[in-house]
Amino acid sequence: MAxxxxxxxxxxxxxxxxxxxxxxxxxRKRLFSKELRCMMYGFGDDxxxxxxxxxxxxxxxxxxxxxxxxxxxSIGRQGRVQVEDIVFLIRKDPRKFARVxxxxxxxxxxxxxxxxxxEANYGS
Amino acid sequence: xxxxxxxxxxxxxxxxxxxxxxTHSEQRRTRRDRLMHISRIFRFLHFVMADPARxxxxxxxxxxxxxxxxxxxxxxxxxxxxxxxxEPAAVQSTTREQGKARxxxxxxxxxxxxxxxSSLHPxxxxxxxxxxxxxxxxxxxxxxxxxxxxxxxxxSFSEEQLNRYEMYRRAAFPKAAIKRLIQxxxxxxxxxxxxxxxxxxxxxxxxxxxxEALDVCEKWGDTPPLQPKHMREAVRRLKSxxxxxxxxxxxxxxx
Numbered sequence: 001m002a003x004x005x006x007x008x009x010x011x012x013x014x015x016x017x018x019x020x021x022x023x024x025x026x027x028r029k030r031l032f033s034k035e036l037r038c039m040m041y042g043f044g045d046d047x048x049x050x051x052x053x054x055x056x057x058x059x060x061x062x063x064x065x066x067x068x069x070x071x072x073x074s075i076g077r078q079g080r081v082q083v084e085d086i087v088f089l090i091r092k093d094p095r096k097f098a099r100v101x102x103x104x105x106x107x108x109x110x111x112x113x114x115x116x117x118x119e120a121n122y123g124s
Numbered sequence: 125x126x127x128x129x130x131x132x133x134x135x136x137x138x139x140x141x142x143x144x145x146x147t148h149s150e151q152r153r154t155r156r157d158r159l160m161h162i163s164r165i166f167r168f169l170h171f172v173m174a175d176p177a178r179x180x181x182x183x184x185x186x187x188x189x190x191x192x193x194x195x196x197x198x199x200x201x202x203x204x205x206x207x208x209x210x211e212p213a214a215v216q217s218t219t220r221e222q223g224k225a226r227x228x229x230x231x232x233x234x235x236x237x238x239x240x241x242s243s244l245h246p247x248x249x250x251x252x253x254x255x256x257x258x259x260x261x262x263x264x265x266x267x268x269x270x271x272x273x274x275x276x277x278x279x280s281f282s283e284e285q286l287n288r289y290e291m292y293r294r295a296a297f298p299k300a301a302i303k304r305l306i307q308x309x310x311x312x313x314x315x316x317x318x319x320x321x322x323x324x325x326x327x328x329x330x331x332x333x334x335x336e337a338l339d340v341c342e343k344w345g346d347t348p349p350l351q352p353k354h355m356r357e358a359v360r361r362l363k364s365x366x367x368x369x370x371x372x373x374x375x376x377x378x379x
Contacts, residue, residue: 031301039327042292043334046349053337056355060333060368061297061326062305067369068322069309081310083317086325093367096328103324104317 032058297323332367333358 036057040049072085083104090096281289303319336358337350346354362368 031305032297035295035297036330038291039295039330040334040350042288042290042295043331044288044338045334048349050349050351052352053350053355056352057330057333060355060359061330064329064369065302065305065322065326066309067371068325069306071369071371073310079310080312081306081314081318083315083321086318086321090325095332096325099324099328100321103320107317107320 030055030058032061036061295327297326299323302326332362336362 033054036054037049040054040057041047045053068086068089069081071089072081073079075088076082076085087097087100090100278286278289299319302323303314306314306318306322333355334350337354338348340357340361341348341350341354344354359368363370
């Protein structure tokens with residue numbers, strides 16, 4: 001089936017001994033199981049999503065992050081991942097772009113507020 | 125700090141008092157109280173950093189902004205306290221805090237830019253600045269409207285919807301794991317902003333897949349707990365829309 005060729009990671013969990021190439025991904029400990037369950041519930045799934053679905057989603061997310069990291073390493077400053085590279089890669093996708101802008105702006109504001117807080121505390 | 129230095133004395137005293145109140149009784153305060161306090165401080169800042177083009181330059185500079193926060197606090201705390209569960213109310217105040225912080229940042233940027241030159245009134249530059257102010261005002265109002273609409277919406281949620289909304293806002297990937305993952309790929313260390321950006325994008329990505337999978341599930345006439353076949357079909361659809369990045373298969377032009 002086409003899906004198996006595209007995403008060998010899916011069937012890794014079903015097989016007992018993984019193949020040589022992708023066995024790392026199949027046997028790796030589940031990094032995001034708890035968080036992904038909460039996330040799937042928040043996005044509209046059932047309160048107890050299936051474990052297999054959570055596994056598939058985790059594999060997809062890890063593949064996404066890996067892909068992004070590799071691309072970011074190849075543009076801008078080679079071998080390093082910087083925020084500007086990520087923003088550049090995301091520019092075509094409106095949702096992700098807006099989200100990154102919001103997060104970074106919020107982070108700056110929180111840092112400023114914390115700094116003002118600390119200085120006020122120190123002053124008084 | 126220079127922002128606070130430029131404020132009139134009355135506002136500075138009010139702000140310092142608020143900050144002092146939070147810091148001195150920190151042990152006894154619950155997390156929700158601290159969030160409410162922080163959101164109040166942000167709201168205060170938002171009105172303090174009001175657009176000088178809007179505020180009357182004559183007498184009421186120090187009094188008008190100081191009065192408005194107390195009024196708006198009274199009107200806005202009512203919907204906040206009517207929330208039944210304490211956690212979603214914290215979520216609400218976080219929403220307000222985020223929204224206010226965002227508009228506070230814009231207002232602060234506008235305030236800082238206009239501060240030096242509003243007293244000089246150079247005519248050609250002033251015209252451009254007034255247009256810029258109007259655009260910032262419109263963005264302000266759009267933000268305000270959106271925040272109010274969100275408040276109205278969230279206050280009318282049922283219990284189950286509140287739970288789901290809370291999960292939606294709170295669920296996040298652990299920064300440590302993401303950082304470890306990225307560092308294992310790059311081999312060198314990455315800054316904190318990169319981790320923040322990457323975990324945010326990953327969450328949006330997961331959301332896109334789940335939403336598409338729910339569409340598929342509904343279309344096939346199945347019921348919610350999503351099954352792997354829905355997820356795979358969702359990925360296939362997103363791939364055809366190029367929303368799932370994939371550089372494993374190089375497309376050959378003119379094959």
